[in-house]
Every structure is written in structure tokens, then in C-alpha cells.
Amino acid sequence: MTELLRSWLLGITCAAVILALANGIMPEGGVKKMARLTGGLILMLAILKPVLTLKTGSLPEYFQNYQETMQEYELELEEGNSILLADIIEEKTEAYILKKADELGVACEVRVRTETGEDGIPYPYRAEIDGDWNEALSESIEQELNIPASRQTWSGKKDG
Missing domain, CATH: 3.30.300 (GMP Synthetase; Chain A, domain 3)
Structure with missing residues (x-):
């Protein structure tokens, strides 16, 4: 999970840096405006990539697994607190x-x-x-x- 988050943030950061560099070297005018629009769309795609690649059935399954894991941790914590x-x-x-x-x-x-x-x-x-x-x-x-x-x-x- 942390690897997925790390790669997502890295993708957003790389896209933003490349777009900033491209924006800095573009000449003023219509080309720069078109490049900004295209760059904005690319950055939006980088941000939304995890949502776009989700399988429709995987999200409820993920939350179910998350809930079960949290319940297990809660039980372990309660047992530990009781012992203490x-x-x-x-x-x-x-x-x-x-x-x-x-x-x-x-x-x-x-x-x-x-x-x-x-x-x-x-x-x-x-x-x-x-x-x-x-x-x-x-x-x-x-x-x-x-x-x-x-x-x-x-x-x-x-x-x-």
C-alpha cells in the first residue's frame, strides 16, 4: 500500500516538474497557452490515475479487508490493555x-x-x-x- 502511494506521489511530482520546466522555456503566445492546457490535463491524469485504474469490484473488497484488519488490531489492543x-x-x-x-x-x-x-x-x-x-x-x-x-x-x- 505504501509503495502504491509512493509511486503515485512520485508520478505527480515528476509530471509537475516537467510541466514547470516546459512552461518556463515556452515562448509567450498561443503555443504557451495550448501547452498549459495540455500540461494541466496531463497533471490531472497523473492525479486521477489510481482512481481510473481501480477495478469496480476491488474497492468494496479493499474496504472489507481494511475493516477486518482494523477489528483484529482493536481486539489485540483491548487484550493488551486488559493485561496491562x-x-x-x-x-x-x-x-x-x-x-x-x-x-x-x-x-x-x-x-x-x-x-x-x-x-x-x-x-x-x-x-x-x-x-x-x-x-x-x-x-x-x-x-x-x-x-x-x-x-x-x-x-x-x-x-x-
Whole structure:
């Protein structure tokens, strides 16, 4: 497609340069006027060449292919955006839990996993905590992040 556009623009440019040179060397009078008219028609043909060479059936086919390609790109973009959004939500949620753990004096490492809701937006679904279980942190995760204790995995021992 870009090669076609490039050759079309090159054809227009060459025609315009040749016509400008011819116009510059022509003597004034009727010959110059006739040359300008002819040159204008040649330049118009160079501009309209892609339209004149189109097959009548190829234009709808081209637009159909273009539309299908754009739909494929749109789907790929949506999938990529969804993955990026899930990664961001996981990172922000992990940082939030680590901050809350630090406030409570709990030493741990955190991994959060997301799931995509019916609306297509990912949300924090599961928390994996490498550290001893802490009731206050577990309740905070459940209340503030809506990750119930059943979806919290603790690698350490339970308190008391």
C-alpha cells in the first residue's frame, strides 16, 4: 500500500516538474497557452490515475479487508490493555498490602492475582502472603480489598 502511494506521489511530482520546466522555456503566445492546457490535463491524469485504474469490484473488497484488519488490531489492543491493567492492579494492591503489613509490624512478601469481572475489568481476586498469618492484616485485606480469607494463602504459621 505504501509503495502504491509512493509511486503515485512520485508520478505527480515528476509530471509537475516537467510541466514547470516546459512552461518556463515556452515562448509567450498561443503555443504557451495550448501547452498549459495540455500540461494541466496531463497533471490531472497523473492525479486521477489510481482512481481510473481501480477495478469496480476491488474497492468494496479493499474496504472489507481494511475493516477486518482494523477489528483484529482493536481486539489485540483491548487484550493488551486488559493485561496491562491487570498488572497495574496487581502491583498497586501488593504495594497497599505491604504498606498495611508494615504499619502492623508484619514482615511478609505479597503476590496478588486478578480475575476479570463480567464488565471486563480486572479486580484483585487472590492474595498469596509469604509470612506468618496475622489476623489484623487478614481482616484488613478482606474488608478493604474484598479478598476474603478463603482466597488468602499464608505460608507461615497462625498467630497464638
